[in-house]
Amino acid sequence: xxxxxxxxxxxxxxVLVAGAFSWVxxxxxxxxxxISSADRSVEGMLRVHTxxxxxxxxxxLLLHYWFSLVGVDEFTARLPGVLALGVGAAAVxxxxxxxxxxxxxxxxxxxxxxxPRVTWxxxxxxxxxxxxxxxxxxxxxVALGCTTGRRxxxxxxxxxxxxxxxxxxxxxxxxxAHAVTVLVRGRGRGAFLLSAGVGAALSTPFVLLAxxxxxxxxxxxPLDSTIVRTIVLDQWFPQAPWTAVLFAALxxxxxxxxxxxxxxxxxxxxxxxxxxxxxxxxxxxxxxxLLEDNMYLERYLSFTVPAMVLLVGWAAARVATRxxxxxxxxxxxxxxxxxxYVQQRQPFGKPGGMDYSVIADRLVERSEPxxxxxxxxxxxxxxxxxxxxxDARPDAVEGLDDVGLGDDAVxxxxxxxxxxxxxxxxxxxxxxxxxxxxxADGERETGFRVWHPNNVWxxxxxxxxxxxxxxxxxGAVGFRITDREPINRSQLIRLEPAQTQ
Numbered sequence: 001x002x003x004x005x006x007x008x009x010x011x012x013x014x015v016l017v018a019g020a021f022s023w024v025x026x027x028x029x030x031x032x033x034x035i036s037s038a039d040r041s042v043e044g045m046l047r048v049h050t051x052x053x054x055x056x057x058x059x060x061l062l063l064h065y066w067f068s069l070v071g072v073d074e075f076t077a078r079l080p081g082v083l084a085l086g087v088g089a090a091a092v093x094x095x096x097x098x099x100x101x102x103x104x105x106x107x108x109x110x111x112x113x114x115x116p117r118v119t120w121x122x123x124x125x126x127x128x129x130x131x132x133x134x135x136x137x138x139x140x141x142v143a144l145g146c147t148t149g150r151r152x153x154x155x156x157x158x159x160x161x162x163x164x165x166x167x168x169x170x171x172x173x174x175x176x177a178h179a180v181t182v183l184v185r186g187r188g189r190g191a192f193l194l195s196a197g198v199g200a201a202l203s204t205p206f207v208l209l210a211x212x213x214x215x216x217x218x219x220x221x222p223l224d225s226t227i228v229r230t231i232v233l234d235q236w237f238p239q240a241p242w243t244a245v246l247f248a249a250l251x252x253x254x255x256x257x258x259x260x261x262x263x264x265x266x267x268x269x270x271x272x273x274x275x276x277x278x279x280x281x282x283x284x285x286x287x288x289x290l291l292e293d294n295m296y297l298e299r300y301l302s303f304t305v306p307a308m309v310l311l312v313g314w315a316a317a318r319v320a321t322r323x324x325x326x327x328x329x330x331x332x333x334x335x336x337x338x339x340x341y342v343q344q345r346q347p348f349g350k351p352g353g354m355d356y357s358v359i360a361d362r363l364v365e366r367s368e369p370x371x372x373x374x375x376x377x378x379x380x381x382x383x384x385x386x387x388x389x390x391d392a393r394p395d396a397v398e399g400l401d402d403v404g405l406g407d408d409a410v411x412x413x414x415x416x417x418x419x420x421x422x423x424x425x426x427x428x429x430x431x432x433x434x435x436x437x438x439x440a441d442g443e444r445e446t447g448f449r450v451w452h453p454n455n456v457w458x459x460x461x462x463x464x465x466x467x468x469x470x471x472x473x474x475g476a477v478g479f480r481i482t483d484r485e486p487i488n489r490s491q492l493i494r495l496e497p498a499q500t501q
């Protein structure tokens with residue numbers, strides 16, 4: 001088997017595992033932001049991302065061209081990230097293989113594919129999967145540079161580093177981790193410092209732009225006692241506590257075996273690549289968050305998964321010295337991950353049980369061309385109106401008259417459009433609508449809260465549509481509810497003028 005065959009095989013397997021049923025969960029608010037950006041002209045994207053959300057600009061630009069070829073839906077929005085994870089798995093496998101042999105490469109690659117944070121990233125149309133893949137490639141280049149001393153690997157590092165930084169700015173912290181690796185273990189220290197310096201210089205303008213937009217994350221609450229649980233579980237093992245336990249046990253067992261039997265030089269390089277690879281970015285981000293404003297969220301360190309699985313893969317190979325024992329270990333990991341994998345792929349598996357995709361599907365199925373549509377402007381559980389549904393699924397309102405639109409997002413140089421005031425909505429509806437569909441918050445007699453790993457409570461307040469300003473204004477011009485369909489958190493309401501009923 002050629003050296004590249006094994007990484008290719010595990011990369012393809014990762015695409016299949018990560019991609020399976022990734023289209024099932026409803027799109028949610030973060031993904032609506034992605035699609036809102038990508039589904040506009042390049043000029044419009046540049047205007048908005050030089051003002052806000054530059055950290056996702058490159059990813060959204062790639063999706064812009066992708067959507068122009070394949071259209072927008074749950075599958076197409078998430079497929080590029082799935083493919084990126086395949087590249088990441090291949091790079092992790094190759095890194096383990098180069099430094100410590102085939103069994104370590106296989107273990108690390110398979111653990112990457114099974115990692116709950118990776119299987120989550122496959123269902124998320126954001127830049128996290130790309131960042132993890134690019135950091136995995138950077139780590140492979142470091143491994144090749146350290147073991148061969150050839151300058152071409154460092155030249156590639158200088159090229160990939162700014163791409164990685166622009167894809168997700170926090171991933172730039174990995175260059176500090178790689179500096180530790182090379183200074184302790186590697187050959188060609190001067191070549192690395194030169195390539196890292198060139199890459200950092202090319203990245204600097206973007207880093208300054210992203211820093212100027214730091215108010216974008218001002219909503220993140222300060223660090224508190226929940227940070228311990230977040231780091232231990234949510235950062236790498238969302239909804240999979242037993243996987244965290246298993247990974248920890250494997251690591252401890254592997255270290256014990258290594259202390260007793262010794263460590264080869266290539267393994268030492270792997271350890272100096274893996275441990276700083278996840279520890280340094282985490283320390284830098286948490287340190288800044290403690291000293292300045294909090295910029296830490298558990299998903300922001302998704303790009304450290306490649307380093308983490310290199311460590312655990314190495315440990316697994318030290319413990320499971322035969323193929324049958326390795327198969328048992330990897331099977332146990334797969335079993336521990338299965339509940340989280342299934343939960344991530346439920347229709348309402350996104351935070352708060354958001355139901356954008358389902359309600360968009362029902363609107364498409366039930367409406368007729370020429371019908372009117374509007375969105376309830378305020379809900380307790382989201383920072384924007386339910387108009388985010390159409391940002392996530394623009395096809396849902398094709399052929400409909402959007403009588404509730406206020407200011408368009410492109411004109412506002414923003415990710416989100418606004419809604420017309422209820423009085424203006426009612427005036428337009430009275431003049432233009434025989435059938436009006438309103439996407440509104442769900443009916444709730446009592447409120448409740450949902451905990452989100454962002455360290456915030458999402459409030460779902462009591463709600464009755466008939467008690468809202470939207471309904472009162474529509475009722476005043478003669479509209480009455482003729483049908484309503486509850487979904488999960490939202491509802492689809494049909495209204496008609498009284499004289500047509």
